[in-house]
Amino acid sequence: MGASPVRVEVLGPLRVLVDGAPVEVPGPKRRAVLALLALAEGRTVPVDDLLDALWPDAVPDSGRQALQTHVSRLRGHLGPAAARLRTTEAGYRLDLGPDQLDVAQARELLDGARAAARHDPADAAARLWRAHALWRGPVLPDLAGIGPIATAVQGCARLRQEIVDALVTAATDAGQGERVAGLAAQAHAADPLREPAVLAHMRVLAATGRAPQALDVGREYRRLLAEETGLDPAPALAELERDIAGGAAGPVPDRVAAPVLPTTRLIGRDGEVGAVHRLLATERLVTVVGPGGVGKTRVATEVARGSDAVTVLLLAPVTDQGAIPHALAAALRLTVARGDVLAACAAVLGDRPALLVVDNCEHLLDAVRDTVGALLSACPRLSVLATSREPLGLPAEYAFRLAPLPLPGPDDAGADPAALARVPSVAVFLERAARARPGAAPTREQLRTVADIVRRLDGVPLAIELAAGRLSSFSLAELRARLDRSLDLLGGGRATGDARHRTLRATVEWSYLLLTDEQRRLFRQLSVFADGVDLDTAERLAAELDPGSDPGSALARLVDASMVEADFGAADGTGGTRYRMLETLRAYGNDRLGAEGEQDAAAARLIRWAVELTAWFAAEVLTEREPEADAVLRREPANLREAWRLARGRGALDEAAAMVASLMDAVAYRDLVEFRGWARELAVEFADARLAAHPRAAAVLGVAAEAAYQSGDYAGAERLARAGLALATDETARSYCLLPLSVAALARGAHAEAAGHALEAAGLGPRTSESYGVAALATAYAGDLDRARALNERALATATSPMLCSWTAYVAGEIDNLGGRHELAEAHYREALGLARRSGATFLVGVATVGLLSVLAAAGRTDDALRGYRDVVEYFARTGNWTHLWATLRDLAGLLDGLGDDAAAVLLAAAAAAPDAPADDRGGGAGPTAPAPGRAEALELARRAIGRNLSPT
Template identity: 35%
Template sequence: MRYGVLGPLAVWDSHGRRVEIPEVKVRALLAILLVHRESPVSADRLIEDLWDGRPPGGPLNTLHTKISQLRRSLGREQVVRHPAGYHLQVEEGDLDASVFANLVERARTAGTPRAQAVLLTEALELWRGPAYADVADRVFARAEATRLEELRLAAVEHLAEARLEFGEHDALTTELNGLVERHPLRERLRATYMRALYLAGRRSEALDSYEDLRAHLAEELGADPGPDLRALHEAILRHEPQLAPAEAARTRHRTNLPTPATTLIGREGDVTDVRRLLSTKPDVRLLTLTGPGGVGKTRLALSAAREMLDDFPDGVWMVELAGLDRRSEAGDVAERIITTLGLCDTAADSDPVDLVAWLCTALADKCVLLLLDNCEHVVEPVAAVAAALLESAPQTHIQVTSQEALNIPGETVRPVLPLALPSAESQLGRRHNASVRSSAMDLFVERAAAAVPGFTLTADNAPAVAAICRRLDGVPLALELVAPRLRVLSPEQIAARLEDRFALPTGPARGRPARQQTLRAMIDWSWELLSETERAVLRRLAVHADGCTLRAAEAVCSDTDIPEKRILGVLTRLVDRSLVVRDGERFRLLESVAVYCTERLEEAGELARFRSRFVVYHIGQAETADRELRGPGQARYLARLDAETVNMRRALDIALTTGNGENALRLVNALAWYWVLRGRLSEARRSLRAALAHGGAPAPGRAAAEAWLAGMETRDAPIDIDDGALRSRLRWFLGTALYRAGRRREGRGLVEGGLADARAAGDRWGQAIALAERADHYLDKHDTRSALRDAQASADLFRDLGDRWGLLRATRSLARLAEIDGNHASAAALLDGCLDVAKELELWVEVVETLTRLGRVALADGDTDRAKLLHEQALQIASERSYTRGEVQAATWLGHNALRTGDRNSAEIHLRRAAERGYPLGLSPGVAAALAQLDSSA
C-alpha cells in the first residue's frame, strides 16, 4: 500500500489503483495512525482523537468496529495490534511525506544548483494540496500538518535559490510574489524575491519589497530585518557586481547538443584533431567528417562540438537533416537551420523568399558552430547553403557528417576510420595484458558489461573478443549490435558464428564497400534473431523521420495481429538489442538501422500502408493540438508540436507525393495557428501553397487554407466557410493583417464581422481575440473608454479559457491604456505579466517587444538604471534571434536613455547602430530624430 497525506488523504494499492476509505471516522482513524506511524497508538488515545474528547457510548466496541472497517479496505495485515496499541505497517517509501523529506534531504547535499532543482521539483510535485487537508483542523493532525507545511515552504525557498543560480529570475518574480504576500515575515523567502526582482531589472521594486518587510517586522514584532537581508539591501543600493544579472545566465552556453547516453571510446585523438581544426585554424571553417554508416561520425562530431562551447559565444547547434526528403532544396536546409537556432525569420514583416540569403544575413555577425548531421541524401542543397555561409558569414563555422564530401571550395575533409583493432598476438592466445588492448576491444567490453553485468575481459576470453573485433572491422555500430548477444552466447560462440556468417554471401550487401557489408551483416544477424512480431514493429518504426513517442508507436505500428498493448514490450526488447535507442520519451532508430528497416518495410509490401497510417496519426495529433493551443494546454502542446516538427513535415511530404490533397489541407490547416504562434510564417506560406496546388480536396478545406495564406500575404481572400467559429477566426486573422498593413477600413470590417460570427456561433475564443484587436482599433481613434471595455472583456474571456497567449494579447492593450493614462506602475505590472508568459511560451518577438516597452515605461518614470538593463536585455535577445526590428528599437531606446543620463559616447554608439540596422527596413526616422538631438546638444 502507498499512502498520501500531502493533500487530501489518499491510498493506492501496489498496482497504483485508488483504494477507497468511505467513512469519515475510518478516514480519521487512518490519519491518526499515519501521524503516529513510528509507534503504536493506544486505544484510549485513538478514542480521544477520533471523537475530540466526546466519545460515544461503548467507545471501545465502536473503535473496534472502525478498525475492522479500515482492515477491510487495507487488508488485515496492514493494521497490527500490539500490547501498546495499534500500528499501521508503513515503510518509509510508502508514504509521500517520507519520500518528500528524503528528496529534500538529498537536494541539500546535491552538488549543483540544477541537481538540487531537479530533486526539489520532484519533491514538491508530490503535494496535491495542504497536508492532511481533510483533517487539518483536528487537534491530532495540527502539529504534523504544520511541520510538513514548514518543510514545504523551506523546499520552495531552496528551489527558488537554486533556480536563481541558473538564471530563472524573470519567472521567479511572478511565482514568488503571491508567496511573499502570504508569508510577509519570512526573510529567506524575501531575500530570494528581492534578488529575483533585481536580476530582472526591477531594482526599485526590490528596494520597495525590503521596506515592506521592515514595516511588517516593526509593526508585528518590533524588530528589524536580520544582518543578511540588510547586507543584500545595501548591495542592491550600490549595484554591487555579484548582484549583476546572473553570471550563470551570462555564461550559459547557447546550444541544443544532446547529452550522450554512453561514453565515447577510442576517439580521444580524433576529438582533439577535430577541435584543433575548427577552433584554432582560421582557414578551416567547413569540416566534413566522412565515412560509412555506423562508423561513429555523429558521436565524434558531437563530442568535438561539446568541447568547443566556449569558443562560439553565439552557440553550438546540431541541425539534424536525416528527416529531409531527398528532393529538398537549399531553402529547406536553410529553414531547418533557422528553426533550430530559433531565429525570427518573419519578424521583419516581410516574406524572406530567399531563405538562404536571409540566413546569411542573420548569421553575418554571429560566431556560431553549426553541426549539419546526416547530409548524404541532401549533399547538393547542403553544399549550396554551406558555400553561401562561408562567403557571407565570416565567423560561422560548419561541421558536416556525411558519407560523401560536399566538394566545394573551402571544405576540409576528414575521414572517420573504424576503431583500432587488436594486435595479432591477442588472437594467438597469448596472455592477456594491456599491450594487446585496442579501442575496438574497449568499446566491445564496455557495451558487453552493460548488456551482461559483471562481464570483464580475461586472459581466457581475450582471443575470442579480439577475433570478434577484427571480424567486425572495428565498426562501432556493428560492435554495439553484437554485444547484447552475450546474454545467450559466449564470446567464443559469437566469434565462431561470425566466421560462418562472413564466409557466406551477404545478400543485399553484395557490391557495397567492405565496411558497409560488415555493418549490413550485423544488422542482418540481429534481424534474423528477432521474432516476426519484433521484425514487424521494427520495420514499421522506420516511417518516423525523427523518432516517435510510445503513443505514436502504438498507433502507427500496431495492427490486428499486434495490438497496441503489446507495442511497449516489443520496444523494450528492441532497445535491449540496441536496435532502437531510447531518447527521453522518444524511441529512435539509428540512421543505418532506419535505412535497413525501410528496405525491409518495402520488401514486406507495407511501405504505402504504414506511411498512410503515419500521415493519418499526425493529422489527428495536429488537429488535437490546434484545439488545445487555445486553452490551458497551450504550453504543453506548443512543446509537443515543436518535438514533432520533423515528423509533421514528413507527413505533409507523404500526403503531397501521394496526391492526397485532402490530407495535405487538413494537416496545414491544423498547423496554421501553431506556425503563427511560433512565427514560422515562411514555412507556413510554403506549406499552404503546396497543399493548395493539389486538387481534389473539399471546398471548405481549400477556403480555410486560402484565408490563412491570404492573411500571411496581406491580401484579400473570400472566406466562404459554413463553420461559424472557423469563419470568425479567419476573418479576425485576415482583418488584423490588412489593418496592420495600412488597409484599416477593410481590416476593421473583417474584425467586426469576425466578432459577430463568433457571438452567433458561441465561440468564446473568437470573441476574445476579436475584442482584443478591436480595442487597439479604438485606441488608434483615441476612444479609450471603448478600448478599455473591449480589452477588459477580452482579458476576462481569455483568463476563463486558460489561453496564456490570448491573455498576453489582451493585457498588452490594457498596458497601452495605462501608459496613455500616465499610470506607469500599472503599465509595468501588466507588462511584467506579459513578459513571463512570452518567456514561458518562448515567443521571442513578444519577449523583445515587451522588454522594450517595459524599458520605455521605466524611462518615463525616471528609473534610468532599470530602463538601461531592460533595453540591454531586449537588444541581446533580439540580436541572438536575428530580430532586426527589435534590435533597432532597443538600440534606439538605449540611445535615448544614454542621452537622459548625459552619456554622449554610449548614446552615439547605440544610435549609430540603430540607424545602420534600421535603414534597410525603413525604420530610421525615429533614430534620425535622436541623432539630431545628440548633435544639437553638442
C-alpha cells in the same frame, strides 16, 4: 558637507574607517551607540530610544550624561569626520551616504541587480557577488543582545537571504550555475522549508545537468512541508518540476545551443580526436569521412566536448534540403519570424570564434555544401566540423578519413590477456558486453573468441556494439557461430571499404532477422519517423500493428536488441521517454519498408499521426494546457516536416489542409515561420476554382492570410482573407478569415474597419477573446479609451488559455499607456510578458516588450529603456521581423527626440518610408523632414544612438 570620508561596516564585527584608515571604538555601550546611529541610515535617533536600548531594564540617573559622554568620545574617534555626528533637537544623527554604510550598499546593489537581471543576468550576478562579499562574518556579534540591534541583525539576515536567492537565480540565468551550486545548497540546507531557497537550488541543479537530483529536492521538500506544516507547496514548485522534467529549466548558454554530448566513454579514438582538434586550429572546414557505423558522429561530438562556443546541427532527422536553415536556427535556439533564415543564423554566429558541428551530411550533400560555404564566407572566425560518408566538395575542405577501430593481430592469440583487452575493438566489445551481460572478467579463451568476432566485423564500432548486445541471448560461442553464417552471405572478402559497409549491413540485417515478425513490422514502421517518437505514439503504433499484444513488450524488445534507442527523460519539452534510431538503422528500416511493399501504408500512418497531433494542438492550445501543447509542437517539427513532405508528394490534399487549418495559433503567435510557408504554399492551390468547394478551403486561406500579415504583406493578407470569406460555409472558417482581415486593417491604421471585422468575428469561433481584444485595440487607437476598456473586459471574460490572457493584458497595457496611466500600463505589460513566456507565445513576448519599453521611457527610466531597446532591436533584427522592428525604431525615436538626439528624425523618416512599417497608432512626433535611409542604415543608426545615450555605468 566638508567632513572627511567615513565608512561604517556592520555586516560582521563593527568596523569604522575614516579617510580609509580603521579607527578603534572601545567599550560595548559606545560601540552600540555608533551601531544604532549607523543602522538608522541618516535618520535622527531620539535620545530616549538610545537610552532604552543601552539600559533596557531601567535608565540610571546618570544615563543622559553617560550618553552625552559616549557621543562626545565618538566624535573624538571620528576625528576629521566628527562633523558627521550631529546633535539635533530630537536626538543624534550620523550622516552617511549609501556607499558609506555596507548594509545600505548591499541593498543598493541588490536593487540594481534586480533591474539589470531583466536584460543582463551576468551583470546582475556581478553586482550580487559584490553584495554577498560585504558580509565578513556574524553581524555585530558582540552587540546582538541589545534589542534594536538584534532586530537589525535579523533584517540583515533576511537581506542576505534575498541577495543569495537573487545571486543564484542571476548566475544560473547567466550560465554560471556551477559557480553558485554550493551557495544554493548551503542556503537550502540552512532552511529546508524556505521555498525560494528550495526553488533556487532546484534550478541550479537542473541548469548544471543534474535534473534527477533537482526533482529529488522537490519531492523531499513536499514531504517535509506536509510533515512539518500539513501544507501543500505553492504552484511555482509544480511548474518548475514540469520545466525540469521537460528540459526547459536546463542551462541556457549565450546565443548558441549546447551540444548534445554522449555520456559513455569513447574507446580507442584518442589519436583521432587529437588529430581533429589540431586540424581545426589551422583549417576552417574539416569533414570526418567514413562508412556508416564507423563512429564519425561519436568522434565529432567528443571534439565538441573539448571546444568552447559549440553549436551542433544534427541533420539525420532532416529530409528536405530547404529545411537545413530552419534546423540550424533551431540548433541556435533562434526564432526567425521573417526574412532570410540563413542570414539570421549567420548574424548570430557573427565574427566571434565558434565551432559548428554538422552531423550526417551525406543525404543532403548539395544543400549542406551551399549552407556551409555561405556560413564560412559570412562568419570569418567560424570553424565547421562535418561528418559525412563522402566529402562536401568545398575548396576549403580538409577530408579526415576515419578508419575502423584497430584490430588484434593474427599473432595475438597467445598475447597477455590484459594487453588483448586493451586493443580498442576488443575493449569496445567488452564494454558493451558487460552492459548486456554483467559478470566475471573474460577468460583467455573467451578473449580469443572476442578477438575473432571483432576481426570478422572489421572493427566497425556500430557492428561491434550490435553484436555484443546479442550476448543477452547467446553465449560467445553461439554468437560467433551465428555471425559466421551471416558473414558467409557476403560472398567476398572484407578488405575494402565497400565490403566493410556490407559487413555492417549484414550485422544489422542479422539483428533484424532475430526479431519476431511483429517486432520487425514495428521496427519498419517506426523508421518513417525522422526524429523518433514518444512512448505513447510508439505504443499506439505497436497496438495498431499487432492488436491484442502487449505494445510495451515489442518496444522493449527493439531496445534490448539495440535496434531502437530509448532516451529516458528526453529533453523534448514534455518529459518522458523518446525512442529513436541510429541513422544507419533508420535507413535500413526504410529499405525494408520498400522491400515489404509497406511504404505507402507507413507514409499514411505518419501523415495521419501529423493530422491528429496538429488537431490535438489546436484544441489544447486554447485551454490551460497550452504550455504542454506548445512544448509538444515544438518537439515535433522534424516529424511534421516529413509528414508534410509525404502528404504533398502523394497529393494528400485533405490531410495537408487539415494540418494547416490546425496550425492557426502556431502561425499567429509562435513565430514558427516554416508552418507559415506551408499555409501560403497550400493557399496557391486553393485559389484554383476547381478546389473552391473543398470543405477546408476557407480555413486554409484564413491561415495563409494570417501568415501573410505576419510577414508584413498586408495587401496579400486582405486578398487571401476576402477570398476565404467568399468560400466560408461555417462560423469557424469565417472567424479564421475575419481575424487576419481585422489586424491587417489595424496595421494600415483603419481603426473603424479593424474593429468592425473583429467584432463580427467575436462569437463565431473559438477565438472570441482575441476578437474582442483586437476590437479593443483598434478602438483605443481611435481614441475611445472607455469603450476600449469595456471591450477588453469582454475579451478577458472569454479568455481560456494563458496566451489569450496575455493578449488581454497586453491590450490593457496599450489602453492605459495611451491614457497616460503608465504605472498600470507597466503592470499589464509585465503580466502579458509572464503569461506569454509561460505559454510559448513568442509573438506576444516581442510586442509586449516594446510596449513596456515605451512606458519606461515615459517614466524617465532612460537607461533601462535604452538597454531594453538595444536588446529588442537586436532580437527583431536577428529574426528578420521588420514589421515590428520599424514599430520599435519609431518608439525609440520618440525617446531619442526627448534626449535631443538628431537620430530621432532620421529614424522616423525611415519608418515613414518603409512599406512594411505599420501605422503609428500612438501618434508619435511631428512629421519627419530628414531623408529616409534604408533598413541597414537605420539599424546601424539606432545602435549608435543607443550607445551614445546610455550612461557610462
